[in-house]
Amino acid sequence: MTTVSLDNTTAAAPVSRRRQIASALRQPAVAASVLILLLFVLAALFAPLLSPADPLAQNVLNGLKPPSGAHLFGTDKLGRELVSRILYGARISLLVGAAVVLISGILGTLLGVLAGYVGGWVDEALMRVTDIFFAFPALILAMAIAGALGPSLQNALIAISAVTWPVYARLLRGQVLALKEREFVLAARTVGVPEWRIILRHLLPNMLAPLLVQASFDMGGAITSVAGLSFIGFGAQPPTPEWGVMISEARTYMATAWWMATFPALSIMLVVGGFNLLGDGLRDLLDPRLRGR
Amino acid sequence: MIRFILRRIVGLVLVLVGVSVITFALSQLVPIDPVAAALGQNARNEQIEAYRKELGLDRPAVLQYFSYAARLLQGDLGKSIRTRRAVADDLRDFLPATIELSLAAMLVACVLGIALGILAAIRRNSWVDALARVFALVGGSLPIFFVGLLVLALFYSRLRWLPGPGRLDAVLTPPPRVTGMYTIDSLLAGNWPLLKNSLQHLVLPAVTLGYFSTAVLLRMTRSSMLEVLGQDYVRTAQAKGLRDRVVLLRHALKNAMIPVLTTIGIVFGSLLSGAVLTETIFGWPGLGRYATTSAVSLDLPAVMGVTLVAAVVYPVVNMLVDIGYHLLDPRIGIR
Numbered sequence: 001m002t003t004v005s006l007d008n009t010t011a012a013a014p015v016s017r018r019r020q021i022a023s024a025l026r027q028p029a030v031a032a033s034v035l036i037l038l039l040f041v042l043a044a045l046f047a048p049l050l051s052p053a054d055p056l057a058q059n060v061l062n063g064l065k066p067p068s069g070a071h072l073f074g075t076d077k078l079g080r081e082l083v084s085r086i087l088y089g090a091r092i093s094l095l096v097g098a099a100v101v102l103i104s105g106i107l108g109t110l111l112g113v114l115a116g117y118v119g120g121w122v123d124e125a126l127m128r129v130t131d132i133f134f135a136f137p138a139l140i141l142a143m144a145i146a147g148a149l150g151p152s153l154q155n156a157l158i159a160i161s162a163v164t165w166p167v168y169a170r171l172l173r174g175q176v177l178a179l180k181e182r183e184f185v186l187a188a189r190t191v192g193v194p195e196w197r198i199i200l201r202h203l204l205p206n207m208l209a210p211l212l213v214q215a216s217f218d219m220g221g222a223i224t225s226v227a228g229l230s231f232i233g234f235g236a237q238p239p240t241p242e243w244g245v246m247i248s249e250a251r252t253y254m255a256t257a258w259w260m261a262t263f264p265a266l267s268i269m270l271v272v273g274g275f276n277l278l279g280d281g282l283r284d285l286l287d288p289r290l291r292g293r
Numbered sequence: 294m295i296r297f298i299l300r301r302i303v304g305l306v307l308v309l310v311g312v313s314v315i316t317f318a319l320s321q322l323v324p325i326d327p328v329a330a331a332l333g334q335n336a337r338n339e340q341i342e343a344y345r346k347e348l349g350l351d352r353p354a355v356l357q358y359f360s361y362a363a364r365l366l367q368g369d370l371g372k373s374i375r376t377r378r379a380v381a382d383d384l385r386d387f388l389p390a391t392i393e394l395s396l397a398a399m400l401v402a403c404v405l406g407i408a409l410g411i412l413a414a415i416r417r418n419s420w421v422d423a424l425a426r427v428f429a430l431v432g433g434s435l436p437i438f439f440v441g442l443l444v445l446a447l448f449y450s451r452l453r454w455l456p457g458p459g460r461l462d463a464v465l466t467p468p469p470r471v472t473g474m475y476t477i478d479s480l481l482a483g484n485w486p487l488l489k490n491s492l493q494h495l496v497l498p499a500v501t502l503g504y505f506s507t508a509v510l511l512r513m514t515r516s517s518m519l520e521v522l523g524q525d526y527v528r529t530a531q532a533k534g535l536r537d538r539v540v541l542l543r544h545a546l547k548n549a550m551i552p553v554l555t556t557i558g559i560v561f562g563s564l565l566s567g568a569v570l571t572e573t574i575f576g577w578p579g580l581g582r583y584a585t586t587s588a589v590s591l592d593l594p595a596v597m598g599v600t601l602v603a604a605v606v607y608p609v610v611n612m613l614v615d616i617g618y619h620l621l622d623p624r625i626g627i628r
Binding site: 128129131132134135136137138139140141143144145146147148149220224225227228231232233234244247248250251254255261265268269270272273276277 | 304307308311312315316319320322430431433434435436437438439442443445446450451563565566569570573581584585587588589591592593596597599600603604605606607608
């Protein structure tokens, strides 16, 4: 969870923004990340069409087959097709990442805007609450929640959202504080635009860009966290084709069947790396001073 | 300075109160009865009631919180349902292993990350820089648990260069306990074979836990160095004819270290999540493994205890970093 703070958030003219996006896509790192992510999104969407076999179908006679023409990524000890499991795993990881970002993004935005806009003791109290949630290491809190509610993908998602939303609250609060004294907001207030409309029409559109950067980083972070939780048994449960579960199932086969852990690990690396690169690219776009870092 | 530290401590206390409320609230959510889980299915009703009374679980939640908080203040974290020992005692046994592992991991990360970061910055766009960039990218995205399994399979199972899981070979007895960290305790006892063995056992988990932080520190050091190297005072120092090494160490590095120090604080505070995974893989008897085994057996007092201790680490480290910040650059204001 990288926190970004940006001060140049004034909406640029649409034309120059389009040009900016085009120039960002010309950067090899950004282009590569968009390509990789697109590939995984397509894989997730068309998993049922692309899979050579049911991801849960066992065929013990075909167990632990190395990658070959017949089994692209090989098979696991129960003879399940790893390609299929990776493809369906993409669905789970991308959905879970998106869910965490949506839940924590919406909650954090609401509370952050409230804190920044209302100010005073509301602000003070909400910021202390974010301090408290910041203090918890994600995995430990997730385990505590799993310990209390039982281990499941859904509870892992709740736990990770619980430690992610404060990032958005802080980010949005800072943005609101920076924007709310600006002329265009004051002008809107002077002509009698209602507060909720100022927030929705004047503040939020100007804060979308840093929000997107943060969301990109958090997609990667959430996917890693969920995989980690599933790996130690507090997230998705076997036989779910989740990448962390798959690596956990491969633990005892590291020396004899390298492909079992390697392909899910590579998938995590590509998707998480893709979101990190995309985040970097978006940030450069917003703040050219940071380019090349 | 003192006022600043006092303010931070007050803030810390507020955070800790909040943390204790959350851990307590979590324990109230449990759908499964921890008492029934601890006593098993065959327990008679009277037994369950007696145990419930013994643990004080029959009173209203608010009262339970206040007695929980009062006990916390006395350093009493409750009694583990699984081990039947005081959680505080359990934590005292498990914490040093995690501290030892985290410090070793930070050492790896600081040495490798900062050295490679400096090298990448002064040899910008060279192969070192390219390698550093790839490492930073891979380090930030390859999951830590896979790295752990990989190094274990490679350096232990295949090559036999380093020992496998655990803090010592099974045949050895731990050194007499002083700090609870085997490396330091065997050093204090002057037991060299034991020191060697515990260091060997530390290498793989420390590298595993530290590699993510290495990547983060590398990135930060590189960009911070690049920024500083472009400053006027560095050019002035070079123009004065100072040797490169002096310019680099005296003028550039010290200023470049300020953001790096913040990053060190942040990564150190976030090591605990990684420690959970690393300890699971390497059978390392630390807080993370204690948390995992406790959570599996629904041992809530133990889980709450770990969560509480873990939540103290981050704000404390943060405060120390802020103070360190001021020492490094007195211009950075202390409110």
